[in-house]
Amino acid sequence: MTDLLEVDNLGKRFGGFVALESIALSVRAGERLGLIGPNGSGKSTLVNCICGTLRNEQGSVRFDGRAVDGLPAHQRTRLGLARSFQLPRPFVSLNLMDNVRIPLLYTVAARGGHHAGAAIDDHCHRLLREVGLETKARALPRDLTQVEMRKLELARAMAAEPKLLIADEAMAGLTHSEIEDILVLLVRLNEQGVTVILIEHIMRAVMSFSRRLVVLVSGRKIADGLPEEVMHDPEVERAYLGQ
Amino acid sequence: MSVRSIPFLLVTLAIGAAVFAGAMLLGNDYxxxxxxxxxxxxxxxxxxNILGGYCGYVNFGTAGFFGLGAYSTVAVYQLVEGNEFPHVVPIPLLILLGGLISGVVGFGMGYLxxxxxxxxxxxxxxxxxxxxxxLVVNWDFVGGSRGAYIVRPETIGPIGSYVRYLFLLMLVLAVAALNVARLIERSRLGYGFATIRDDELAAEAAGVPTLRLKLVATTISGALMGMAGAPFPYYIGYLQPSSTFGFDYAVNAIAMSLIGGTSSWVGPLIGTLLLGSLQQLITVTISxxxxxxxxxxxxxxxxIVAxxxxxxxxxxxxxxKPDEFVGRRRIDLDAAAAAAATAATAAPPAAKPGSAPGSPPP
Incomplete structure (x- = not known):
């Protein structure tokens, strides 16, 4: 299979602080990739550089066969690169229906999507049902629990009908059964052909989901391979457990 | 334009006509x-409200756009003044010109x-x-700091005094502004504006071109303000920079929107009818x-209270709750249908996350 996402020699600095240093990463279409690393290792920065929220000074990002460097975030989303935010960022003045409606109106429609009129409403309901929020379709985000907000965040990313979905800590603070729910959701998406990058601290979830694992430590990629092998890599153990 | 916009346009036009007819019946030019x-x-x-309420960008420069419209009229007036036939440029044309200039400046402001x-x-x-x-104070052609005199005709056609004509034009403009605001609110654009107000990063991630939408908002908002300013020199007769660019316009526009409520086109209308009328009343009764x-x-x-x-x-x-009001908004059906028509020719995307909602979990 061809590479859907190719990150080459990517570097990002914040002033004198090197957040990412020559990261190379390629993700094949249909893959389930786990991205782990201690706090502050640059996982979210990497996501932000891939999705165009931040500009990388160095290196390049190719998505679906084309260089996306310099493209604003909304154009990358339209190319099929969707992400959920680590801290949920719902549209606070719009109800849940309208929150998931936005990507349909602006991303799917821009691709020449297939949703029109009342079909959009149905589709919004379907998306909310998939994450178990259909009863709150008319509620505002402020009435949601933290867990529900994360589900809304995922639903909104799914609404953009992405080729690659990056779930940035979508499960933090969730119970076991809720984590199961979201894992089932992500696996189902993957089986429908969506490539998924899962960024997570909950190792049980990462290990059960990922077919490949990438480890970031202090802005560098220190491991990339099968989950079991990566977890027994001495360098990874050192990063997580100390010397 | 969506189907439901046309009845609204007709109703607002009818109300405008009724207001004008009522004023004609009263007969008093006041x-x-x-x-x-x-x-x-x-x-x-x-x-x-299009920029401040929908997009969340608070504009204190209302007077700037208003004055720009007013002074574009003065500039045209000065150009034609020496002619044999003064007032050859009809005011609707001046309104369009003022709107054009202010719209361009609005676009520039948005960009900068x-x-x-x-x-x-x-x-x-x-x-x-x-x-x-x-700029205007130092531009002698439009009167500079001395100000500019505009001599308006005493009467016009069958309506009577010229101020009645000006009122009619402004009434039409008000109807137009309300229709534009309502149309935006219920369209795809309105949803986009709301996401800009709420969270620009998340909006971008959802595919909303925030910069472009912001420019659309500053342009439309600026153009409407300029259009409101264009007939003003004919209304006031003597135009002076310090009052034309006065802070009052900015404060009043903001206050009227906030007092009425910024979530919908109705808010600025209610706020203006209340505050604007009260101001007129106080002007003649107190000071x-x-x-x-x-x-x-x-x-x-x-x-404090609301x-x-x-x-x-x-x-x-x-x-x-206000959210239910917001939730009642419907999308511009025609635009969506048009998008679907173009979609019919294009190949559907490979992945449809929502296409198998009932499939059992693996």
Whole structure:
């Protein structure tokens, strides 16, 4: 299979602080990739550089066969690169229906999507049902629990009908059964052909989901391979457990 | 234009016509003078609300755009003044010109301030009004700091005095502004504006081209303000920079929108009808200086008692949350249908996350 996402020699600095240093990463279409690393290792920065929220000074990002460097975030989303935010960022003045409606109106429609009129409403309901929020379709985000907000965040990313979905800590603070729910959701998406990058601290979830694992430590990629092998890599153990 | 917009247009036109007919029946020119100001503020506050209420960008430069429209008229007036036939340029044309110029400046302002948010954006817009005033003060052709005299014809056609004609034009403009605001609110554009107000990063991630939408908002808002300013020299007769670019316009436009409620086109309308009429009443009964005091006092009261304006109060009273009101908004069906028509020819995307909702979990 061809590479859907190719990150080459990517570097990002914040002033004198090197957040990412020559990261190379390629993700094949249909893959389930786990991205782990201690706090502050640059996982979210990497996501932000891939999705165009931040500009990388160095290196390049190719998505679906084309260089996306310099493209604003909304154009990358339209190319099929969707992400959920680590801290949920719902549209606070719009109800849940309208929150998931936005990507349909602006991303799917821009691709020449297939949703029109009342079909959009149905589709919004379907998306909310998939994450178990259909009863709150008319509620505002402020009435949601933290867990529900994360589900809304995922639903909104799914609404953009992405080729690659990056779930940035979508499960933090969730119970076991809720984590199961979201894992089932992500696996189902993957089986429908969506490539998924899962960024997570909950190792049980990462290990059960990922077919490949990438480890970031202090802005560098220190491991990339099968989950079991990566977890027994001495360098990874050192990063997580100390010397 | 969606199907439901046409009845609304007809209803607002009918109301406008009724208002004008009522004023004609009363016959007193004072009502036209006072009504003109109220109608002008309906345009200004609706225009302000497109950027301030829908997008969340607080514009303190209303007077700048308003003055730009007014002085574009003065410039044209000076150009044709020496001619044998003064007033050869009809006022509707001047309105379009004022709108064009202010729209261009609005676009420029949006482009220059695209990285500014909150108070910084407000300060930048305030600066714009000051810059424009300074330019006009130093531009002799339009009167400079001395001001400019515009001699309007006494009467026009069958309507009677010229101020009636000006009122009619401003009424049409107010109807147009309300229709534009409502149309935006219920379209795809309105949803996009709301996401800009809520969270620009998340909006970008959802595929919303935030910069482009922001420019659309500053352009439309600026153009409407300029259009409201264009007939003003004919109304006032003597135009002076310091009052034309005065802070009153900015404060009033903001206050009227906030007092009415910024979540919908109805808010600025209610706020203007209330505050604008009250101001006119106070001007003739007490003094025009009390106007701003009234605005200040009302703003303080509303910020404390009803931060979401009268609209917010009404929703509270009806035991309904504002979100249900927002939730009733429907998308522009025609636009969506047109998008679907083009989609029919294009291949559907490979992945449809929502296409198998009932499939059992693996």
């Amino acid at each position: 009502y036209f003078f006072a009504g003109y100001v109220v109608a002008q503020y309906i345009v200004l506050s609706s225009a302000w 301030t695209l990285r500014l948010r909150g108070a910084f954006f407000a300060i930048a817009t305030l600066a714009l009004a000051v810059v424009l005033e300074t 025009s200086a009390v106007n701003l005091l009234l605005v200040g006092a009302l703003l303080v009261v509303f910020v 931060p979401n304006g009268i609209l917010g109060l009404v929703h509270k009273y009806l035991q309904r």
